[in-house]
Ligand code: HEM
């Protein structure tokens with residue numbers, strides 16, 4: 365193995381991959397959220413559909429999106445492998461009686477579970493919206509004389525169903541908990557620990573973990589209610 | 591010493607050898623002094639077992655004053671029991687209300703195989719130290735104390751890390767059975783001082799490679815280790831270990847890999 369692959373497959377290296385991809389996904393969450401807010405523009409979806417067209421056809425965005433897929437894939441595959449190997453490190457016998465809540469937070473111990481919930485959501489989300497947009501047959505709409513795929517219609521139909529809205533909101537709760545621990549944890553993993561800056565990073569992480577998932581969840585709720 | 595005594599129900603892990611199948615056995619303890627340490631209570635249990643012609647419980651202990659790190663017991667779901675910042679020998683029976691049921695199990699980690707009952711083989715820690723937990727450059731005779739100036743804050747940082755007694759509670763507490771807190775303490779205590787600084791990142795790389803080869807898990811930054819550590823070693827040392835490791839892997843002009851040390855055959859306690 366080369367020095368690089370040995371580094372990236374060591375326990376710290378694997379965590380570095382998780383931290384870098386995790387923080388990269390955090391930046392994606394912001395961009396995606398800004399796009400989603402156009403669903404609430406109240407213009408029958410004109411802005412949102414134009415935005416969706418731009419995001420799926422503009423070459424630079426398309427190139428960036430491959431980086432994003434790779435980031436997701438790395439985070440998920442490495443995450444699943446870590447869940448497995450960390451579990452194996454306990455050995456054949458587990459404790460008959462254990463009280464982990466005395467020494468660590470539930471979120472920090474449940475990153476795997478929370479990740480799996482996000483993964484399920486992610487698969488459903490990709491099949492429902494992304495897959496339809498890219499490979500499915502979409503309803504069409506004419507904006508300024510040009511035909512566009514009507515993603516807005518697809519989304520607003522989905523968000524008329526209480527089941528979808530419920531699952532969506534629940535997944536965002538899981539995302540919030542994942543980030544509650546994950547954001548500051550990523551900085552610690554990267555060795556970025558400092559008495560002056562770490563308290564700020566921690567608070568920023570908590571803020572991010574609350575604001576971003578609420579931002580996502582509020583959209584289907586508003587669309588469902590209106 | 592107080593004359594007050596209490597009664598307990600003990601649920602203790604019994605395992606006759608490393609390859610034997612173990613189980614939890616129940617013992618009734620009567621008239622335990624509230625002033626007794628947890629280990630003294632176990633001495634009392636063993637006297638009782640011997641008197642009944644039964645095999646006494648094997649458990650590790652040595653100094654009985656919180657400095658050797660031997661007394662590994664997972665008590666009521668936590669390493670070294672319910673108090674924080676102490677070892678099992680520093681835990682007293684007054685902490686446990688009368689009539690309490692107390693679970694006592696060995697450290698559970700794949701790299702810490704059970705030898706017998708509550709004793710586990712922590713040789714993996716020795717091999718991690720062997721991999722680089724020392725200063726290999728000859729530092730010569732002791733110099734005049736004022737020759738090498740070390741700010742108080744740095745000296746404190748090194749001393750805090752050096753307080754680690756290698757007990758393994760961090761591994762026992764961690765949901766991933768990770769040894770990162772131990773390794774980070776052993777890297778930190780040398781990395782911040784001039785004598786250890788020159789080899790610090792190489793040391794981090796070698797000790798981590800040994801830790802990985804022993805089968806410990808990776809760190810999820812849950813902080814369970816630090817909360818349960820009898821010496822309250824801080825998580826900041828783990829961040830330093832990560833930094834040292836990355837510095838070495840990405841900047842050191844050397845690609846030679848460390849060959850992990852094998853567990854010697856004569857240390858195989860298997861029956
Ligand atoms: C947009 C979605 C996601 C974001 C923003 C995100 C972000 C993060 C961040 C910042 C961390 C902390 C890294 C560290 O501790 O150094 C993390 C850890 C983790 N993530 Fe995610 N994540 C996402 C989705 C997922 C998914 C789909 C999985 C599915 C398996 C997953 C599994 C994990 C696991 C298992 C960890 C903990 C690794 C460990 O420390 O042991 N994540 N995530």
Ligand code: SF4
Nearest residue numbers: 754755757758760819
């Ligand atoms: S870091 Fe703390 S818990 Fe871990 S071995 Fe050292 S003293 Fe024990």
Ligand code: FES
Nearest residue numbers: 654658659661679
């Ligand atoms: S017996 Fe030495 S620390 Fe407990």
